[in-house]
Amino acid sequence: MLAHLDPLILARAQFGFTVAFHIVFPSFSIGLASYLAVLEGLWFATGRQVYMDLFRYWLKIFAIAFAMGVVSGLVMSYQFGTNWSVFSDKTGPVLGPMMAYEVLSAFFLEAGFLGVMLFGMTKVGPRLHFAATLMVAIGTFFSAFWILAVNSWMQTPSGYGTNPQGQFVPLDWWAVVFNPSFPFRLVHMVLAAYLTTSLVVGAVGAWHLLRDRTNPAARTMFSMAMWMAALVAPAQILAGDAHGLNTLEHQPAKVMAMEGHYQSHPDGAPLVLFGLPDQEAGTIRYAVEIPKLSSLVLKHALDAPLAGLDSLPRTDWPPVPVVFWSFRVMVSLGLLMLLLGCLSLLARIKGRLYAWAPLHRFALAMGPAGFVAVLAGWITTEVGRQPYTVYGLLRTADSASPLAGPAVAASLTAFVVVYLLVFAMGTLYILRLMAKPPQAGEPGLQPGAPIRTAGITPAPAVDPDRHLQRAE
Structure with a gap:
């Protein structure tokens, strides 16, 4: 049945399917890498065991999510040469170097220090290990920087020219990288990653609080996650508004589709x-x-x-139903995130942050909301750019490889089967790790012994209940 469909539609479906799987992992690992750096920094500064327990707990989950993100990302890069060879040829002189910079400045930084972060705690000392954790967090940010620079140029191309072969070539690298939509999209995406991570951490903390509200690690992670949600959700709404105004200026057809404005x-x-x-x-x-x-x-x-879409030729209209509804899904979830942050502040003020079960159930239900919002936002961005791959310059119909339908259908079917099997198993394993409560004094720096390393003096023994009450 798939073999009889248009090869262009199949190629778009294949790329959309693989990118939908891929984007959820970086959106989680970007925020989680920063969260791990904060946890280790707090342990380094205070010596409190609970921060190291949480660091070890989330480090396992980060390693799996990072690995799945790398694997799913490799597949996407191959598709540029197989299904989208014309696009690769036309845009290669501009996009190719930026993709290479992402590998050199981001992936190498992540991969180079990831081993130290995962296995070097007992071998390199706490200061160097903390530095490695910071480098991994910085590397994930650089990765987002370059990937969004690439995608933003496709949305709002600038700083380019064309050569006799019809290729886009860079004339001003500053204008290429810092194109008109890039700053807005970078801020919006990074905040989305932090918000996604905070919702996952908050959901895990809520899960364990519903079972044992006295668990210090669960209380700490839930409190930190709710602070992040309360602060980042309103910031994300403001960033989204600024991004929308920028989109109206440079991609008005996309905003018309988002708003449902067929008529002027x-x-x-x-x-x-x-x-x-x-x-x-x-x-x-x-x-x-x-x-x-x-x-x-x-x-x-x-x-x-x-102005409405009636002011544009029909051939330039994006698929309005998809963009219209994906935008509303994203906005609705953003408002629910804001509500969660506000309710957590109310519970904190009343001293019931760890005792208010309805808040914990709400936070648990919102656990996957960040991923859904990221996917909805990405669909809005990418489908709203249609019918172009490079907005206003290169149409999607002119970007695909000259492949037959059966060939693309076969690869699409293989991707669907393999992805659903492999990534479903990885996701289930992550959920099993999350279902286990954080344990105090898990093996790490010195198995079976308190944390004592050079330059670190554990905090004096205190009454944990008093600390928990102060945290509330």
Whole structure:
């Protein structure tokens, strides 16, 4: 059945499927690497055992997530040469060097220090080990930097020229890397990674608090996660708003699809909350909308005119139903994250952060929300760019390799089967690790003995209950 479909559709489906699997792992490992650095830094500064227990607990999970992210990322790079050879040829002089910089400055940094981070605690000493953990965290950020620079150039190309072969060539590397959408997309994605990680950590902490609210490690991780959610969720909403305004300036068709604006509104556009987009008829059926609010959000004036897709040729329209709904999924989850952060602050003020079971159940339910929001945001970004791979310059239909449908269908089927088996097993193993409560004094620096290494003096013995009460 797949073999009879358009090879272009199959190639897009294959890349979309593999990138959907891949993106969840970096979005988790970026935030988790920073969380591990914070945990080890707090242990280094205070000597409190609970931070080292949490470090060891999450280090195992990080190692598996990082490995799955690397494996899934390698597959994507091969697809550029197999299914998208024309795109690779046209954009190679611009995108190729940036991909190489990602490997040299980010992947080598991560891989070089990852071994020390995972296995070197008893061999290199705490200071050097902490430095290695910091390098891994910095490496994950550099990886996000270069990958988003590549993707952002495809969204808002700048600093380029063309050669006689029709290839894009760099004229100004500063303009290529720091293209108009890159700063906004970098901030939005990195905050999304931190928020995703905080929701996972908070869900794991909530799971164990529902079983034993006196577990010090569970209390500590839940408290740290809720602080992050309370601080980052509103920051992410502000960053998303700035990113949306930048998108309106440089990719107006994408915003039209996000807002469901098939028609232009010269006297102020309504904010469409829900409805059924009809691409063929060019309208939103059964729309639930608030008059003129979209103009207020996007132009900061109720009567500001907003153009619709009717101002563009139909051949330049993105698939509105997909973009419309993925954007609403992302925004709805963002508002739920904000609600979780606010409720955690209320519980903290009332001294019930570790005793309020409804909050713990809410946090547990929100555990996967970050991944879903990241996927929804990525779908909004990538599908909203259609029908282009390089926005306004290179169409998707002109980017694919000249392959027959059966060949692409066979590779797509193989990817689906292998990914569902391999990554399902890896994910189940991570969930099994998360289901086990953090244990005090797990083997690490000196098995079976308190943590005592050069330059580290453990904190004086104190009443743990008093610390927990102060934390609440």
